[in-house]
Amino acid sequence: MAEAATARGQPDRAGDRARAGLTGMGEILFLAHRIPFPPDRGDKIRSHHILKALAALAPVHVACLADNAQDMAHEAELAAVAASHCLVRRRGSLIGAGLSALLSGRPISLAAFASTRLARYVKQVLATRPISTIFVFSGQMAQYVPASFQGRVVMDFVDVDSAKFGQYGRRPGLGAPVYLREAWLLRRYEARIARRATTSLLVSEAEADLFRSRLGRGPMPDVRALGNGIDTALFDPAGMPMAPELVMGGPQIVFTGQMDYPPNVEAAVTFARQVMPLIKGRFPGAQFNVVGRAPTAPVLALDGVNGTRVTGAVPDVRPWLAGADLVVVPLSLARGVQNKVLEAMAMARPVLLTPQAATGIAAVDGRDFAISPADPEELAARAVGLLTDTIRADALGRAARAFVIAQCGWDRVLAPLPGLVGLDRRFGRRAA
Template identity: 55%
Template sequence: MGETLFLAHRVPFPPDRGDKIRSFHVLRALARLGPVHVGTFDDRSGYGDEFLTGIAASHHLVPARKRDMIAAAEAMAKGQPVSLAAFANDRLHEWVAQVLHYRPIDAIYVFSGQMAQYVPPHFPGRVVLDLCDVDSAKFEAYGNAGHGPKAWIHAREGRLLASAEERFARAADTTLLISENEANLFRTRVSNMHQIDLRVMRNGIDANFFAPDAVKAEPTLYGPGPNIVFTGQMDYAPNVAAVERMAQRILPAIREVHRDAEFHIVGRAPTPAVKALGKHAGVTVWGEVPDVRPYLAEADIVAAPLTIARGIQNKVLEAMAMAKPVLLSPEAATGIDAEDGVHFAVAEGDRMMAGRALALIDDRAKARAMGEAARAFVLEHQGWAAMLSGLGELLRPSLADPVRDAA
């Protein structure tokens, strides 16, 4: 391969949240194929420049995306989705133009739809658009579930972003989504699939890192339990809703039978609403921790009671790789071709969620067997090497490539 331009809406390091885990592994795979140039936005992690200097032939790191209010004002004035306005940056546009002019760029890998605005309409090489999931559907769901001005804003975002996603997919050579469910959802939201090459590239898991024997046991980390754990970015609305559901409705039903049952919320940037859950009996909000693995290792159950979930949930794969029984909603199970009752436990409503938790608590042998089966499933089906094995072919020009529409 020649050289690749990689555009991402968030610096792919450290790989400590869903999209950054995927972009981190994709970027590493691209760097193994040939020189890669990276344009991205910092997220104040403090690691961006050092990481990019070590992996990229060149890079441009925008200090921060626009503030929400500024992006919203620009989006309203221009009739754009706020998601695009937030990541519009003149200097990054200039840097992209310079890279394409001076370097032999054969392919552009666009990570997340917000970055498709940087691809020139007449770029002659390959363009791969990795949408990951259908963001417009998420905003549409927010709009349907909410009320007042915020619901109107979310509905507007869902509508305009859906149009942009279709336009960008037509301009790309190949569009990637994270699961068959997301791909099927995308198909229902476009006018037609003419000139859209839609494929699935699932998320993987580093099963050597997330492994039961990769961390030292910390038996005093929690109380006697049973201990139920949720991990994730705790300023992300679906995660906030999930832990509120667990703390307020599911845990109390479990504690009616097991008075010592505890729920642990592990993840950075907890909102005030999440922190307030720590006042509930049996709930501990840990916030950001240096390493999530010990908190998974000492869990009796890992829970993911999400009601809005796009793509594949890394938190579920991580817990499965740690050989833990995972209690999850149907939404959180989408995109993972595992078997309910064997590799994890799927429950739809609050009562069923509590019932399946109690069954796992009361049958430790079954819970242990489920965890062992979960890890075996991850080892066989979900490794990153297998997931990214076709990446090189996606970026190579083909004589059968269709002519792209201009964006």
């Protein structure tokens, strides 16, 4: 893999931490499979907020990768937060990673994020800085934690990747054997890493329970839930203009997300081809807006089908949410807490979602959002009901925003972080 990397430092923020009563701990090494800037997709939103919260506790040294030149362009933002950093551009192909993994007997996920430059940086930081905690974001990055490290290791798996690949592998297709191989190898890897870590984190209690159930025999390691949050000041409908494309026409239905992610692709295709014809039987002018970057060929082919509009990447998703009469998250396969659900709820929109997409969000069906099975006829019936009863839909949106303000702010969600890295906030010292 050809690589480009940089490492820079910044002044220490010891004064800020001392004023917050957070002195007396070592430094943190943060490993992430993608640069946490900009926070514009699910994994990067979570890693962005965790990194900023950790930087308020101690100097943080960051090792991460960039998918493309657009990611590399945000290096200055990373440098402004990190005490030092190493950002490596990923240039190897997935096919190359797959061949390497097959030859070495490793999961493809590990080979795809392997970097000798990153490994050298980690070794140098551990040798020269007083690192007391390594915080690992996403399972792929645990390969950089040396067995000799004696400090705390906090492993944020986010969700159970091995279970996700197992679900892919149980579906028809030529890739099924590859997915099943990945699921089997990752499950063994996840169990090994969880027993190596001080604490392992999952995005919801349901995901944590699933993870525990797959660890096999032996002492149960420390596995906890750390949820996702939402910036309710950023995602605020007050004064937010709607996207001009949504002003005219019939009811506007919006689905947001990374449109090369297989569950999103499947959801968009199914909704456009099977659900929209049923909705248009009641609302002929209804439009389905698929909003998100990197749409695959099957998603692009939906443009113009049954009132579907495929936007591709947009500068800001909020105007599209602001103009939505209904936001749908019709996933039949989902892991963890869906940021797209929290964003739509924060924008006070009525949200129709499947039970899979509702996992980990302790909101109430019929009060804060509407849950429907993924069956096209049931989804269409529930959508038509909400589009017909606009008073009820507006009440659902108001309750949704009230819920996320009360329960899902990042400060509230990340309150356990000091304890996880060994800091007793009350006394500003390392916990035993």
